[in-house]
Amino acid sequence: MNTPATLTYVYAVTRRTEPLGEALAGLLGIGRAPVRLLLPTALPTAPTARGSGGLAFVASEVPERDFNESALKDHFEDLQWLEDVARTHHDVVQAIAALAPLLPLRMATVYQDESRARQALTAQHHTFARLLDELQAHTEYGVKIYLTPPTAADARSAGGATATSAAPTSPGKAYLHARRAQHHAREAVYEQAKQAADLIEAIAARHTTRRARHAPQRGALTGPQENVLNDAYLIPDDQAEPFRRAIADAARNFPDLRIEVTGPWAPYSFAMSDPDSPADPRQSPP
Template structure:
């Protein structure tokens, strides 16, 4: 019976350690597939050999036409993202991890291995950057109007005048909260400059991506922080908003360094960043 054709799914690039083979052997990836290490020869005696963390997935479910359909299925996307992240998290405590984007695929292990060898220098540079660092997310929100007490109107004021006074007070309160947001952003930047090595500024979140009870998201950044600076960084960021009642600061992490996994986009005409699609 002819085996079903498969593709090679790649989760991450790692530097293998003595225990990593056993760790990987205990993981299951997308669609419950067993996870394995694909190791390239080291290009020099002084350089560690990189490895892809991979699994084999059915070609019928993962080739380009199938993925187009799957990407419209939110339940499939959520399950796949969780499985992808589960593998990354399982590696984080044991080695430096360079996460790759979900659905990074090669036609077979030989092509994946060729890409690993070809792009060793890029992978090695990025792994060196990420070693002994973790990612923290920092979001700042302008609190909603409902969180600000309504001003007391003068007893003798007419209903119309009281309404105008209230609207004016709300307008001033909103302006004050945005002033506080600028102040918080300046403080966060100054704090990060002391403790974080790199920053990625993500677009602010709107609609269903934003917690409705937090207010308007006005800052959405990711910081790469040395592990020995993590506690100090978190405390300093939290302190940045303590005297700004119109602002809510949210710190998340530590995370796998997804925001810092790949180099910035290359100018037009240069080679594509690492990773492949069917």
């Protein structure tokens, strides 16, 4: 049960298994609070499709002063706080995913108390069970395409013979010529990125079941390289290695790009795509 100054933080929905119960004994969540399973307030009226165990929330207590609606608005501007919470949330999710089927919930999904969390699990039980069945024996992988930063070599390679046979006659013309050559070089790299994206899509059609498009990453997450593709794929477990090998083979055709496969991850991009999924996770249900 919650102490007076805490909220119930929910990391994921899972199915109860014996190995999972044993592993939770030493698992710590946000603020090093013990992680536990919360069961629904009532048994479902129909069994789950694969029936490997009843559903449960993976939860822990968090300080109300840090996770109430007002505090979260402030904390979401604090990058260090966000990084710490996101890392712990991810660590808990990945630890559970290694032991049992799992639907990861969005960071900062909180309920006013344990009773409200149990009620929410009961209300959403059949939706969660169906989503777990759909994601059974699937794992999420990401594919990213990065462009390398422009360099003086870009301008020289794009300029080619023109750069030497028709040298500009003034510093101003030389500058414009170099800028034009660099622009052409970057256009060529963007064209390579488009071709690479088309090839990745063709590979994904053979090995994956679903795709989620995410906005390209910016700033400190990418460094000097430009991220132009940031997709996630849901892949049957027996197709994961063939998919990774096919992407690695394709990447060799694009030496001016960095093509990166990330994962395996719990299915963050696909767990809550259902219209019946919980609303704003920062607010407790009424």
